[in-house]
Structure formats: C-alpha cells, structure tokens
Amino acid sequence: MAFELPKLDYAYTALEPHIDSITMEIHHTRHHNTYTTNLNNAIKGTDLEKKSIEDILAGIASVPENIRGAVNFNGGGYDNHCIFWKSLKPQGGGEPSGPLADAIKKAFGDFAKFKDELSKAAVGVQGSGWGWLVTKKGSGTVSIKAMPNQTSPRTEGLTPLLGVDVWEHAYYLKYQNKRPDYVAAWWNLINWADVAARFAAAK
Ligand code: MN3
Numbered sequence: 001m002a003f004e005l006p007k008l009d010y011a012y013t014a015l016e017p018h019i020d021s022i023t024m025e026i027h028h029t030r031h032h033n034t035y036t037t038n039l040n041n042a043i044k045g046t047d048l049e050k051k052s053i054e055d056i057l058a059g060i061a062s063v064p065e066n067i068r069g070a071v072n073f074n075g076g077g078y079d080n081h082c083i084f085w086k087s088l089k090p091q092g093g094g095e096p097s098g099p100l101a102d103a104i105k106k107a108f109g110d111f112a113k114f115k116d117e118l119s120k121a122a123v124g125v126q127g128s129g130w131g132w133l134v135t136k137k138g139s140g141t142v143s144i145k146a147m148p149n150q151t152s153p154r155t156e157g158l159t160p161l162l163g164v165d166v167w168e169h170a171y172y173l174k175y176q177n178k179r180p181d182y183v184a185a186w187w188n189l190i191n192w193a194d195v196a197a198r199f200a201a202a203k
Contacts, residue, residue: 002040003053005033006082014090018185020174028085031169035077035150042070053079057154076150080130080163083198087162089191096192100161100199103135103142114144115187118164121146123180128167131183133195134158135202142199159202162195 005028012024043049048056048063048071056063056075063071095101095111108114114133121144122131129148135141137159145153153160164186171182 002049003036003078005029005036006085008085010088010090015088015189018188019088019171023169023171023173026173027081027165027169031167032077032081035074035081038070039074039078042067042074053082054154057152058157060155072152072155073150076152076155079152079154080150080160080165083160083163084165086194087191088186088189089194090189092190092192093188094190094192096196098196099140099203100142100192100196103140103199104133107142118144118162119180119183119187122164122166122183125166130163130165132158132160132164133162134160135199137202140203159198161198161202162190 008024008028011021012028013021015021015024043056046064046067051059053075056071057079060068060072060075096104101111104111104114108117118131118133125131125146125148127148129146130150132145132147132153133142134145134153135143136157142161145156145158147153164183166179166183171179175182175185
C-alpha cells in the first residue's frame with residue numbers, strides 16, 4: 001500500500017494569522033506531497049511497502065543501502081509533516097494538562113522553561129530541520145531533540161510527540177528570516193490533546 005498525503009483537519013486559512021494560508025497550501029500540496037511521492041518511489045517493489053512508517057524509520061539501519069538515504073529523507077519528511085498538521089489547530093495553544101503536563105514539569109521545572117528550551121533548540125537549528133519534544137517508549141519521560149533536515153527522531157529510537165518545522169518553506173513568505181517570530185507564533189496553535197494522546201500511546 002502506497003503512503004498517501006493526509007487531508008488536513010482544518011482549512012488552509014484556519015491557522016491565520018500565525019501561519020498564512022499560502023504557506024499552508026504550498027507546504028501541504030507541494031512539500032509534503034513531494035516527500036510522499038518520493039517515499040513511495042523509493043520503496044516501490046521492496047518489503048518496506050508492507051511496513052508502517054514508524055517501523056520503517058525505527059529500522060532505518062536495516063533499510064538497503066541503495067535506498068537508505070532516500071527513505072531517511074522522504075520517509076522522515078512524510079511522517080514529520082503528518083505529525084505537524086495533527087499537532088496544530090485553530091485557537092490552539094495554552095498549556096497541556098494531565099500526565100503530559102506532569103512529565104514536562106518533571107523534565108524542565110515548569111512549562112515556561114520547557115517553552116523556552118524547545119524554542120531555543122528550534123531557532124538554533126543550523127540550516128533546515130526540526131525542533132522536537134520526544135519520549136522514549138515506555139519511559140514516561142520527555143526530552144527535547146533538534147534534528148537536521150527531515151531525519152526523524154524515530155531513527156534514534158525516540159518517539160516524536162510535538163515538532164516545529166524550521167525549514168524556511170514553513171515560514172519564509174510571512175516571516176522572512178525572522179525564525180524566532182515564527183516559532184513564537186507557532187505556540188499559539190498547539191493542539192495539546194493530540195500531543196497528549198501521542199504521549200499516552202507511547203507510555
Ligand atoms: Mn516542511
């Protein structure tokens with residue numbers, strides 16, 4: 001079964017003014033679509049066609065060498081963006097509650113410190129990449145991880161919970177080179193129920 005570009009749960013205009021509609025449309029219909037197409041092309045005719053994206057990325061070391069780079073990049077790009085759209089919603093933001101809030105407090109002291117650290121990690125990515133809140137399956141704990149390009153935290157045995165895309169295609173039309181402003185605005189869109197569900201599933 002080929003991987004499919006997921007439909008968004010909201011309109012391209014729905015995340016205005018924090019993320020503009022043209023950026024949303026191009027990001028989804030072109031960038032995410034291209035990762036999806038190129039992932040499918042890379043795994044065509046291989047056993048990977050029968051695997052989930054989670055298993056493919058977690059097992060990246062055993063992917064045949066001739067397609068490993070393409071699978072790492074496009075598979076990561078496919079999965080990262082699936083998580084990205086789901087983790088956002090119109091009128092999102094605020095703070096999480098429940099076990100996720102407790103884990104964040106335990107790891108960072110309080111929510112403000114966590115927000116500051118994830119923002120710094122994302123803004124500090126050199127070139128293109130992502131800032132992530134991750135967990136290790138079964139641990140019940142969370143941490144921050146900056147990843148280059150489209151490399152998924154799953155390739156390092158981690159489960160991604162919440163990620164901010166800091167490729168220029170994610171913000172340049174509206175924010176130009178002001179990545180910190182984009183990251184600050186992104187916090188207003190977080191769908192914490194979605195992030196908490198991902199954390200609960202990994203516990
Ligand atoms: Mn992107």
